[in-house]
Amino acid sequence: MNKSIIKFIAPIMIGMFFLAGCSSKSATTSKKTTLNLMQSSDLTTLDNTNQATMSEFSTLTNLDEGLYKLNSKNKVVPAIAKSIAKPTNNGKTYTIKLRKNARWSNGDKVTAQDFVYSWRRSVDPANNPVYTYVFSGIKNADAIVAGKLAPTKLGIKAKGKYTLVITLEHPMQSFNKLVTMPVFLPQDKTFVQKVGTKKYGTSAKYTVSNGAFKITNWTGTNSSYTLVKNEYYYAKKKVALTKINYTTVKDDNTAYNLFKTNKLDDATVSGVIAQGLQNNKNLKKVSRAWTYYLQVNQSSNSPLANAKLRKAISLVINRKQLTQKVLADGSTAAGSFVSPKTATDPTTGKDFSEETATSTTADVKKAKKLWKEGLAQIGKSSVTLNLIAEDTDTQKNVAEYIQSTIQSKLSNVTVKVQNLPAKSLSSKKSAGDFDLSLWYWLADYADPINYLGILTSGNSMNPGKYSDSAYDTYIAKAQTAQTTAAYWSNLRKAEKQLQESTGIIPLYYVKEDHLVQSGLKGVIYHTAGFADYTRAYWK
Structure with a gap:
């Protein structure tokens, strides 16, 4: 992942993650409900259709959900989809039923058309997309990217409000894993068209999410921002945290000092700083x-x-x-x-x-x-x-x-x-x-x-x-x-x-060397993709 897609940041190239086994912890039983995290570069956009940076993808992992996501065992499980669809038509057609209780952070319902709209934007040359290659194999994607066909010809369509039909040009062995990537997230079509495609995802007020959190305090240029619990999230009872604070930290010494003073709860370090911390009780090595x-x-x-x-x-x-x-x-x-x-x-x-x-x-x-x-x-x-x-x-x-x-x-x-x-x-x-x-x-x-x-x-x-x-x-x-x-x-x-x-x-x-505050539980660090903090809690 990846246009500008960095340093070893605590959250990284490409899906949405789910942590099973933590649902018994709720906000009412946690002593603390705020988490302080770092990014190694400033967030520049949250429009998943034309960017692919680590700060963007790691943030989107904790803001949004796609059709599927990964659980704690790296297995694909349903997210907005009701179940994992089995392909028909010799492996080339996926008919996916969506859950009806998923909503955007502004209260809008998440519909099949939101996936159609987002995917079409992601292959539309007029949108200057950078992650188009991952759509190759979906019907007509390559021709659309090459400017030979209109985005409306992409092999995805809504069949009613909550059924999505995806058509491939050939069977794809990794299709289910592929669509866990942030680039395949939906977009609230009504909201995006209201604020305009040029403004969408450029600041908190021009962004909505359908996952555990929504973004606040982000102007589009500042080096810190906050995720707060999404009241419309369908599984909000499983989310113990009420707030995640992100700060851009570009050097290891600063990251270490912020961790020591309890201003970061999960910090990544490397080089000389990491070398001197190999026996630290808070050090967690992540492959x-x-x-x-x-x-x-x-x-x-x-x-x-x-x-x-x-x-x-x-x-x-x-x-x-x-x-x-x-x-x-x-x-x-x-x-x-x-x-x-x-x-x-x-x-x-x-x-x-x-x-x-x-x-x-x-x-x-x-x-x-x-x-x-x-x-x-x-x-x-x-x-x-x-x-x-x-x-x-x-x-x-x-x-x-x-x-x-x-x-x-x-x-x-x-x-x-x-x-x-x-x-x-x-x-x-x-x-x-x-x-x-x-x-x-x-x-x-x-x-x-x-x-x-x-x-x-x-x-x-x-x-x-x-x-x-x-x-x-x-x-x-x-x-x-x-x-x-x-x-x-x-x-x-x-x-x-x-x-x-x-x-x-x-x-x-x-x-990756992480310094993690004792008592932080429920975080899942996938080998491929980005860290998922949506089910994290303090013990």
Whole structure:
């Protein structure tokens, strides 16, 4: 997830979550009903149809519900849908009945038309959507995104007020997990049209939600805001908290100090701060389906369009040193794009990441040879590379390490680093104004296709312009696979092709260090997706 889609924030790329087993706790039995959380970047929008940032998705996880969500065992369960629908028409049609007691925070009923309206907006080129690739496979989605068909032709329609019919172009093995992502949330059509699509989701007064909470005290530009209990939520009796306060915290030292003074109840830390807290009783280690990597600009005017130069940069990076000395938070070296524990390949019984990973050992000698050959191929004696990253402590430290490594290990190269706010970083990437960009992918749902699918040619989540016909073919075959064996075989081939062509440069897999106040219970930290605090309570 993900346009600007950061640092290790307490709440992350892609669904809505549900915590079973906490419903017995109610607000009347809790000693405390307020929770203080952090984001690592400011919230810029809550319009799920044209954004995909971590701050947005983590907030939406606690504001809204879609058709389905994940429970504490990472299983898909009904949310606004009454039950998990079984597909008909050879796996291509889903008829989903919606609950009739779901309401928006302004009292409006949640209807099938709200899903139709939101999904159409999410593929409409006029809305500048950035997460369109996840709709591929839904009837006519690709043609609509390409501007060849009207959004009204998308394979979703309302059959009455509370029945939704979704039509696919081919069976999709991960469909139920896919629609737990925030991008598939509904929107109150009446409200959005009343305030206007340009204003919707830009501040609290222009936003409504259908989940456990609603947002307040957000102007659209401030660095703190509050979620308050939604009186219209159909399961409000299961929600113990009355308020969640969010504050943007960009550096680890501040996060730690706010936690020590009880101003944060769940804080994420890394680097030197995390290293000194490994034996702290409040430390909780959270495994994430989350890979940090370098996006590499491969457009024709970039020196890194040269494959040998890209490979050389990858080979000089000592990932073990990066994770153990710079991050020091339990994160591990990445040898593939898909992170460990995301999914088990059912055809081999092996962890997909582990079975497709390449060596993470640096090879400076080979790198120097490739670098020299690459410079000769592009006809240059030296190059200057622009590395951009977000202005968080973690990304600053990692960017500085990458800069130092490249300049010290390779000759005739200068690396200039810019650390920027999320919005500015996104703008630069959209404009192609970079050579290297420090970025990450946090899986929105637990399937390798959620990672690999974003790097196909022309994908909106692929600002490095990686384009490889063999890779595109493998992904297309996986997406239309009729058998489990064909699906996983093509995914393995795609991961291998990505690594051989150095389409991106994987750096490390995130292990999130949380400082959690004693007494906070009921929070669920999914490996894929974002933390769900909707059933949290104080003991």
